[in-house]
Amino acid sequence: MAEHSGPDALQRSRTILRQTLESLQRSGVQQLARPPEPMMPVVQEVAIVAEPPPEPLPRAERPPPSARPRPAAAAPVRPPAADADAGARSAPPATPPAVPAPPPAPGPRSAALDVVRQEVARCRRCAELAEKRTQTVFGAGNPHARLCFLGEAPGADEDRRGEPFVGAAGQLLDKIIAACTLRRDDVYILNVLKCRPPGNRTPLPDEVANCREFFERQLEIIQPEFICCLGAVAAQTLLRTTRPVGQLRGKFHDYRGRQVVVTYHPSYLLRTPEMKRHTWDDMKMLMQAMGIPVPNG
Ligand code: URA
Numbered sequence: 001m002a003e004h005s006g007p008d009a010l011q012r013s014r015t016i017l018r019q020t021l022e023s024l025q026r027s028g029v030q031q032l033a034r035p036p037e038p039m040m041p042v043v044q045e046v047a048i049v050a051e052p053p054p055e056p057l058p059r060a061e062r063p064p065p066s067a068r069p070r071p072a073a074a075a076p077v078r079p080p081a082a083d084a085d086a087g088a089r090s091a092p093p094a095t096p097p098a099v100p101a102p103p104p105a106p107g108p109r110s111a112a113l114d115v116v117r118q119e120v121a122r123c124r125r126c127a128e129l130a131e132k133r134t135q136t137v138f139g140a141g142n143p144h145a146r147l148c149f150l151g152e153a154p155g156a157d158e159d160r161r162g163e164p165f166v167g168a169a170g171q172l173l174d175k176i177i178a179a180c181t182l183r184r185d186d187v188y189i190l191n192v193l194k195c196r197p198p199g200n201r202t203p204l205p206d207e208v209a210n211c212r213e214f215f216e217r218q219l220e221i222i223q224p225e226f227i228c229c230l231g232a233v234a235a236q237t238l239l240r241t242t243r244p245v246g247q248l249r250g251k252f253h254d255y256r257g258r259q260v261v262v263t264y265h266p267s268y269l270l271r272t273p274e275m276k277r278h279t280w281d282d283m284k285m286l287m288q289a290m291g292i293p294v295p296n297g
Contacts, residue, residue: 139190153193231265
């Protein structure tokens with residue numbers, strides 16, 4: 001193929017081309033059609049020239065992240081639950097937001113307690129209390145609590161709010177619970193009486209007898225391992241004794257297989273703060289039995 005390469009071959013090609021064009025001209029052809037565009041050089045040019053980055057779209061027009069290509073290796077990282085809200089604020093979620101989970105259905109204990117609660121709300125066994133109460137105060141807390149606090153009867157604040165121990169005595173009880181490294185949500189709080197005795201007088205024996213059924217049923221449903229009686233009315237009613245708190249505290253008692261601790265009522269402690277150290281001793285005894293680490297001191 002030596003004749004097709006080198007200056008001679010080029011010269012020959014030019015001669016042939018010129019002769020061809022002259023021949024075409026002689027036969028009347030004035031203009032030749034353009035040969036088709038060569039493909040490869042164009043494709044290569046496009047391939048090697050870097051495309052300028054597109055102008056960023058205004059924020060409102062950006063496609064949602066789900067429409068943007070994702071690098072295969074960069075799996076989306078879910079924000080931890082606590083940050084979920086912040087994550088949602090900074091970028092819309094790739095998938096539609098989850099519908100918030102409904103609150104957990106009340107368990108059998110809550111349902112059983114609600115049955116008693118409704119009976120209590122309708123109760124008129126003690127005519128005077130039923131007439132004078134704003135509402136009954138059933139009890140509050142964790143139906144699965146290991147520890148129940150049993151008080152005496154609602155006061156004015158509790159009668160108004162419908163919850164046990166929400167007044168000044170309640171604030172001290174909150175501190176006692178916190179000192180035990182527990183939260184109010186960990187325990188269940190109830191009273192012997194569900195109605196406020198007028199003027200906060202001491203409950204009458206008949207009133208206690210009328211109401212006994214209700215707190216006994218509450219305790220049967222909750223099945224606490226431990227009961228802490230706050231004050232003489234709670235302790236003497238639960239344990240069916242007439243002994244004073246000073247003799248009952250500092251040791252464990254039994255109520256239907258549950259361990260009972262007796263201590264001073266928070267209202268009494270508010271009036272007699274020097275007795276708080278005894279209550280703290282009682283709480284330390286209780287914590288030890290419950291397997292809760294006792295702070296030093
Ligand atoms: N005192 C109680 O015995 N119970 C309450 O709920 C409030 C004060």
